[in-house]
Amino acid sequence: MRRNGTNMNRKEEIIMATLELAAEKGLGSVSMNMIADKVGIKKPSLYNHFVSKEEIVQAMYEYLREQAKGKSQIKMMDYSTIFAGKTALEILRQMVGGYVRMNQQEQMMMFYKVIYSERCIQPMVAKIMAEETERMILATKQLFYAMEIHKILHFQDADMSAVSFAMTVHGLMDYGLDKQTGKYEAADRKKDLMDEYLKWFCEENAVERNREDTEQRV
Secondary structure, three states: OEEOOEEOOHHHHHHHHHHHHHHHHOHHHOOHHHHHHHHOOOHHHHHOOOOOHHHHHHHHHHHHHHHHHHHOOOOOOOHHHHHOOOOHHHHHHHHHHHHHHHHOOHHHHHHHHHHHOOOOOOHHHHHHHHHHHHHHHHHHHHHHHHHHHOOOEOOOOHHHHHHHHHHHHHHHHHHHHHHHHHOOOOOOOOOOHHHHHHHHHHHHOEHHHHHHHHHHHO
């Protein structure tokens, strides 16, 4: 099976057809009949692959995420290699930049635009958004544990620092998407808020700064 010039299996074709319909009509307005018609198969054949629209949406998220990771060249983490010869700021720029690039892939952007408008009314969509946030928090915790062990940064509470960091990065990404979609120009257009935040975060959690604070308390 070929779609848009690329080889796709039937499940992938169903996923992409659903994404296109959702982007055009809104996810809540898309039915299994519409998906089957878009793919060019009978509705019973569609149920051979997915039992519900919710299952298609969940599969869509997993499929697009893996595709975006591949295109962004995100691989298993080898922290010793990632950290070698880099400052804390360089490491965070690399890690956050990779995550941002993954989520800015064209199909992922389309997917997020669809589900952002549905998250308050579609339980499956809300679940997907919660899962993505949990994944980022967990990945950030693992990164911060490694940075602590390698004495690159120091945290009073690595777990809560990871939650705060992940939620702030998510918020700044949403802000950037809103500006882009709304064609909004901020008052200070030259300032990169994400990079300013990363600089501040590294300064606040520098090993030397935390050592001095500890000595002063003693």
